Amino acid sequence: MSYKRLVSLLVLTFGLFGASFFAAAQGEGNKSNTPNEPATAAEAKPVKEEHKLDVAKVIFGHIADAHEWHLFSIKHEGGEDTHVSIPLPVIVYHPTNGFSMFSSSNFGEAHKNAAGLEVTESYKGYHIEKGMMKEHIIADDGAKIYDLSITKNITSMIISVVILLWVMLSVGKKYSKNGAMKAPSGFQNFLEVVVIFIRDEVAKPCLGSKYKTYLPLLLTVFFFIWINNLLGLLPGGANFTGNIAVTACLAILSFIVMMAKSRKHFWSHLLNPPGVPGWMKPMLVLIEVASLFIKPMALMIRLFANIMAGHIVILALISIVFIFAAINTTVGAGFVPVSLAFTIFMFFLELLVGAIQAFIFANLTAVFIGQAIEEPHDAHHEHEHNIDIVM
Amino acid sequence: MNIMLVASGSVAAAGGAIGAGIAALGAGVGIGQIGKGAVEAIARQPEAMGDIRANMILMAAFVEGVALFGVIVSLLAIVL
Numbered sequence: 120m121s122y123k124r125l126v127s128l129l130v131l132t133f134g135l136f137g138a139s140f141f142a143a144a145q146g147e148g149n150k151s152n153t154p155n156e157p158a159t160a161a162e163a164k165p166v167k168e169e170h171k172l173d174v175a176k177v178i179f180g181h182i183a184d185a186h187e188w189h190l191f192s193i194k195h196e197g198g199e200d201t202h203v204s205i206p207l208p209v210i211v212y213h214p215t216n217g218f219s220m221f222s223s224s225n226f227g228e229a230h231k232n233a234a235g236l237e238v239t240e241s242y243k244g245y246h247i248e249k250g251m252m253k254e255h256i257i258a259d260d261g262a263k264i265y266d267l268s269i270t271k272n273i274t275s276m277i278i279s280v281v282i283l284l285w286v287m288l289s290v291g292k293k294y295s296k297n298g299a300m301k302a303p304s305g306f307q308n309f310l311e312v313v314v315i316f317i318r319d320e321v322a323k324p325c326l327g328s329k330y331k332t333y334l335p336l337l338l339t340v341f342f343f344i345w346i347n348n349l350l351g352l353l354p355g356g357a358n359f360t361g362n363i364a365v366t367a368c369l370a371i372l373s374f375i376v377m378m379a380k381s382r383k384h385f386w387s388h389l390l391n392p393p394g395v396p397g398w399m400k401p402m403l404v405l406i407e408v409a410s411l412f413i414k415p416m417a418l419m420i421r422l423f424a425n426i427m428a429g430h431i432v433i434l435a436l437i438s439i440v441f442i443f444a445a446i447n448t449t450v451g452a453g454f455v456p457v458s459l460a461f462t463i464f465m466f467f468l469e470l471l472v473g474a475i476q477a478f479i480f481a482n483l484t485a486v487f488i489g490q491a492i493e494e495p496h497d498a499h500h501e502h503e504h505n506i507d508i509v510m
Numbered sequence: 511m512n513i514m515l516v517a518s519g520s521v522a523a524a525g526g527a528i529g530a531g532i533a534a535l536g537a538g539v540g541i542g543q544i545g546k547g548a549v550e551a552i553a554r555q556p557e558a559m560g561d562i563r564a565n566m567i568l569m570a571a572f573v574e575g576v577a578l579f580g581v582i583v584s585l586l587a588i589v590l
Contacts, residue, residue, distance in 0.1 A: 420579055
């Protein structure tokens with residue numbers, strides 16, 4: 120696109136936006152000059168208050184886990200909105216009543232109760248309380264229950280696992296049928312490039328000769344995180360990797376492998392750092408032990424923060440249109456091209472970030488495992504130096 | 511003292527917003543330095559462009575991760 124056309128496009132966009140603000144200002148001026156229509160004003164007020172825009176609720180509603188998979192809502196003038204959602208099974212364990220399993224559609228709509236909390240009606244002795252960022256199933260009699268429901272995140276995880284298994288097993292079948300003698304075809308091409316990249320850039324440099332034991336773990340972690348990041352970007356997708364419980368489990372997995380395979384050499388270096396003057400050792404040991412736990416925690420927070428922040432930014436950019444539309448419809452419509460341009464840019468960035476964060480998680484897992492299984496350097500042995508990425 | 515307690519919600523929100531801004535500042539400076547180093551290295555040795563680009567993106571993701579730690583803390587300051 121030539122420079123002149125780009126300039127005309129920008130002038131058109133900002134001119135439309137500016138003109139709609141100008142028109143809105145004129146409209147406001149006219150309204151305040153003619154206050155002699157109390158009837159229509161009274162009619163207009165209840166409609167506006169019912170559709171009051173709660174941006175925080177919209178954004179956190181998309182980010183948080185829920186017991187139903189909410190797809191979209193259809194707004195009706197002066198009435199209840201129709202919520203289109205897929206109800207998911209609720210499985211709760213009550214200490215005295217035992218297991219209960221039912222569909223979450225039995226709970227019905229949530230409304231504010233006397234204390235100002237959003238609660239649903241009771242069903243079989245349970246009800247849902249919706250907080251700002253998550254919702255809980257609470258027993259009516261206040262007992263501590265164990266919520267083992269299939270929530271939106273768990274359903275998304277099951278879907279991603281099914282997709283992963285289907286893709287990987289079908290490609291694996293091609294190898295078991297044809298062996299390594301036939302040229303790769305179809306999806307095999309892409310997968311070979313990625314697997315060889317992980318093997319040569321991540322596994323071999325960090326793990327040395329023992330990379331074959333850990334390559335399945337690294338590949339699983341990489342593809343699992345990557346596909347969940349991608350699924351979370353779809354409209355109506357669940358925010359799986361942007362949930363700190365999920366990333367905590369992934370980090371704990373890496374930590375367990377790190378600890379299980381650690382060698383005496385690793386612990387002796389940790390608790391008795393060589394070449395350090397005696398008076399500095401206690402302080403250094405404290406820092407080393409702290410860093411042992413901080414490394415998986417950083418893994419957890421890095422993935423969680425990147426994905427959640429990306430989702431929040433995209434949702435906020437789209438919500439800006441509705442915030443402006445609540446002031447004046449023309450302003451909202453005028454802002455749509457700007458918001459859409461930013462949102463498309465953010466989506467591309469999120470695609471990149473999703474892939475990069477999956478790679479970084481796998482890479483750092485490989486680095487930490489490599490540090491744990493490191494052999495002592497003998498004087499007459501030639502060892503490959505690992506890539507040390509210092510935290 | 512009374513005024514501070516009454517307004518503590520909005521002061522927390524202001525603190526959170528300023529914290530997020532400072533985190534973005536840190537990320538901008540850090541990633542800018544990474545970009546500067548990478549571009550200078552490519553200028554010195556254009557045939558290493560692929561390696562340098564891969565390392566630049568990796569380092570940028572690390573720095574951005576640290577900036578997002580700060581964003582999460584700011585979000586907690588506003589919400590909690």
